[in-house]
Amino acid sequence: MAQATTMGRRYRRRVFVNRVMLTLTVVATALSIIPLVLIIFYVAKQGIGSISIDFLTKTFRPITFGSTSTGGGVLHAIVGSALIVGLSLLMATPIGIMAGIYLAEYPSNSASTVIRFCVDVLSAMPSIVVGVTAYVLIVQRSKSFSGVAGSVALVVLMVPIITRTTEEILRLVPQAAREAAVALGAPKWRTTLTVVLPMALSGVATGVLLAFARAAGETAPLLVTVLGNNNLTFDLFGPMQALPLLAYRYTEQPYQVLNQQAWGAAFILVVIVLGINIMVRITTRARSPR
């Protein structure tokens, strides 16, 4: 009888502790989601009003005090972002994927150990440091701010993401698949290209998309390389505008109209980042190597 009550007490205590811990983890989870919800909600509330055909298809219109100008649109920033990020994607994708292949296929030689460490350090590098380096090496030497300098800075930020995701996903490809190809007399590069890479394609694409999303939203490295431009330009060798850059510049402006446009640009960025992440979810769920 006495034993039964102690058992009962212990059991009740165990249930109680379990409930407390569960509550704590639920609260912590909720806290971690709140910022995202707030950001999406607030940016949508402030920014969605700015979105219009004009906003998406017109470029900057000068504003003077007392005028009724709407400030035009942000087409120049959309074009600039597309060109700068597109160019960096073209450079970063092959470099990142090939580096990832090397790390996955030669996982434990001394070169890959060093490279892996360097890639990890690079991925933790503050983006302004990367931007300033690009400024010194490209902008100062070419004596001009340029979209290309911004692209190069973004490449440095994208490559580690693509490299590491490619490596991780290639390692999930079963050794038996590699052996199957090798036993048929396939050279290593052929095995990688026709067997290993296709099996990991959705994972590799995920890495590229995540890197793209990261680059699309980066502001700091663009500040010191791309500078900003109020006109629509397709010249990657001159100063350009980009969405995050425009959002930053416009919040500094004394004009209400431009502040509103900054929210609109922020809204577009959030939609892009959110859209890419949802795409990643869908593609990786569809087919992933087990």
Add this chain to the structure above:
Amino acid sequence: MIASQTTNTNIYMPTDVDAHLVLDGLTIYYGAREAVAKTDLVIPRKQVTAIIGPSGCGKSTLLRSLNRMHETVAGAHAEGRVLLDGEDMYQSDIDPILVRRRIGMVFQQPNPLRARTIADNVSIGLELDGIGRRAKQAAVERALKRAALWDEVSDRLDRPGIALSGGQQQRLCLARTLAVEPELILMDEPASALDPIGTLRIEELIRDLVSEITIIIVTHNMQQAARVSDYTIFMTLNEHGSGSVIEAGPTQMIFTAPKNKLTEDYITGRFG
């Protein structure tokens, strides 16, 4: 008696066989560790040779060294010669890739390639040689027929290879190997992951194929060795912990009148 120059006096491979593969002083290492001790053997042409022995005695290692697959493991290497029709496959100017095209391999676990259709699984070896589309189709059909799988899959060649049953997958892997027309096929316990019916089909297939191709099969199933093989090689660990060939000869002789005590003990189930 072949290999009479070695100390091993229990190799009873007949001298009058048509030697397809000759192992001449082949010693296999993982790093500094000797995994398989110096081996001299003759593998007769268009016969099934079984390698039997207890787990961990180096059967698979010996098998994988014959088409230089063991080299894909870091630190693995071999000394000695493997003569395919008199040509040393370990010669320094021979590319292991070319060795593997002449000596094919089927693994323990069926390993069809995911994300590839049945037809594409069979043709992958041909793609390496850049074979044209029409020639490929014909070769796929021929290989699937040789692997006794054509009737079961001819109406769904564009379905994924992994949608097949385990036994069918293994025959698909065999078809894939046959498609590149190897002279010799190595099989590493090809039926151990299969159910009895799948096993039976593979064994029948081995007997059918041996009229045109040389087969070496590793198995820990003695009944299987007795059923499918013409010659049997018995291995076990020696006193240094290296795998070594104890006895080899016609299957009937090994199973009914083994010369070595160890072989007899293993055959009668006293160890292993």
